[in-house]
Amino acid sequence: xxxxxxxxxxxxxxxxxxxxxxxxxxxxxxxxxxxxxxxxxxxxxxxxxxxxxxxxxxxxxxxxxxxxxxxxxxxxxxxxxxxxxxxxxxxxxxxxxxxxxxxxxxxxxxxxxxxxxxxxxxxxxxxxxxxxxxxxxxxxxxxxxxxxxxxxxxxxxxxxxxxxxxxxxxxxxxxxxxxxxxxxxxxxxxxxxxxxxxxxxxxxxxxxxxxxxxxxxxxxxxxxxxxxxxxxxxxxxxxxxxxxxxxxxxxxxxxxxxxxxxxxxxxxxxxxxxxxxxxxxxxxxxxxxxxxxxxxxxxxxxxxxxxxxxxxxxxxxxxxxxxxxxxxxxxxxxxx
Numbered sequence: 001x002x003x004x005x006x007x008x009x010x011x012x013x014x015x016x017x018x019x020x021x022x023x024x025x026x027x028x029x030x031x032x033x034x035x036x037x038x039x040x041x042x043x044x045x046x047x048x049x050x051x052x053x054x055x056x057x058x059x060x061x062x063x064x065x066x067x068x069x070x071x072x073x074x075x076x077x078x079x080x081x082x083x084x085x086x087x088x089x090x091x092x093x094x095x096x097x098x099x100x101x102x103x104x105x106x107x108x109x110x111x112x113x114x115x116x117x118x119x120x121x122x123x124x125x126x127x128x129x130x131x132x133x134x135x136x137x138x139x140x141x142x143x144x145x146x147x148x149x150x151x152x153x154x155x156x157x158x159x160x161x162x163x164x165x166x167x168x169x170x171x172x173x174x175x176x177x178x179x180x181x182x183x184x185x186x187x188x189x190x191x192x193x194x195x196x197x198x199x200x201x202x203x204x205x206x207x208x209x210x211x212x213x214x215x216x217x218x219x220x221x222x223x224x225x226x227x228x229x230x231x232x233x234x235x236x237x238x239x240x241x242x243x244x245x246x247x248x249x250x251x252x253x254x255x256x257x258x259x260x261x262x263x264x265x266x267x268x269x270x271x272x273x274x275x276x277x278x279x280x281x282x283x284x285x286x287x288x289x290x291x292x293x294x295x296x297x298x299x300x301x302x303x304x305x306x307x308x309x310x311x312x313x314x315x316x317x318x319x320x321x322x323x324x325x326x327x328x329x330x331x332x333x334x335x336x
Contacts, residue, residue: 018045018080046076046084053084058091131162134174141171148177156185160227186228193219206252213248217241217263224270242267258287265297274304292321 028037050072054062062068075083133139133147148166151159159181166178193216200212220241223229229237245264248254265280278301285291295318302311315334318327 018042018049042077042080046073046080049073049076049084053088056088134162134166137170141173144171145173145177148174148181152181156182156226156228164227164230182228185226186223189219189222189226189228210248210251210254213244213251214254214257214260217244217248217260220244221263221267224267238267238270256287258284258289261287262289262294262297265301269297269300269304272304274301277301278305292318295321296327 028034050069053072053076054065054068057068072084072087075087077083079086130147130151134144136144151162156163163178163182166174167182169175169178196212196216196219200209200216204212218241220237223237224234224241242264245260245267249257249260249264254260261280261284265277265284268274268277268280277297281294281298281301285294295314299311299314299318302308302314312334315331319331319335
């Protein structure tokens with residue numbers, strides 16, 4: 001009722017203003033051009049028409065109010081008399097011809113029941129669940145400690161980053177336990193390094209010296225691979241590993257050792273020297289090292305050198321061989 005009353009009042013006003021605009025264009029006052037006179041009178045006429053026509057629009061098209069009025073005013077101003085009216089007709093025609101769509105109404109469902117005895121059967125994503133428990137600083141301390149204890153037997157190369165993040169945790173017990181796990185892993189490798197160095201100082205055959213240098217190179221690289229070395233210690237470990245690997249190559253026909261070539265290539269990649277790593281990997285392949293085992297490092301070396309097409313081809317070749325789950329995201333990214 002209120003809408004109809006407003007239309008009855010506004011419609012005569014809009015019609016009167018539109019008539020004045022037309023009359024002004026046909027009989028402009030002296031000194032004012034016909035077009036200028038029409039535009040001056042058409043602006044308020046279009047505003048009145050916009051108010052009327054908005055009331056005539058379907059309810060869904062009336063909001064936002066300011067935007068609807070501005071749109072109708074522009075149509076009425078630039079297409080006097082019929083512009084806004086065509087918009088109203090088109091709105092009703094569009095509503096009548098709308099394609100029926102399936103209902104998207106939301107519905108409420110009940111809360112699922114937690115079945116505790118089935119938890120022991122869930123084996124997938126265990127690592128992600130443990131990591132989520134450890135990184136959630138709002139979780140219960142006992143639960144986070146239990147999660148940390150549960151990963152003690154995992155290789156440090158997979159837990160090193162997580163343990164280092166826990167060194168800044170506000171819970172003292174978690175910090176101490178994480179530090180103890182890292183320190184224990186590092187001490188085991190360092191003690192082996194000291195034992196090999198002591199053995200190397202004694203008079204030994206060339207083959208024994210070659211084996212000890214190779215072992216020292218592998219142990220120093222373990223500090224890097226297991227993420228136990230940081231900063232200056234990281235660079236020192238790489239330098240020591242390379243020094244002993246070169247020494248092992250120079251003894252007892254070590255230049256024919258494909259594994260040493262691979263180790264030197266991985267050390268070069270760790271130093272971001274892909275140009276040095278690529279020929280070492282090719283040398284390892286020439287020395288009968290299985291190519292399928294070299295593919296991840298060949299792809300990394302090609303990528304770091306900017307040879308993206310070559311890296312994609314190598315990853316595609318890697319996808320045809322059995323690979324570890326850790327490489328699956330890389331293979332999916334490069335082969336999709």
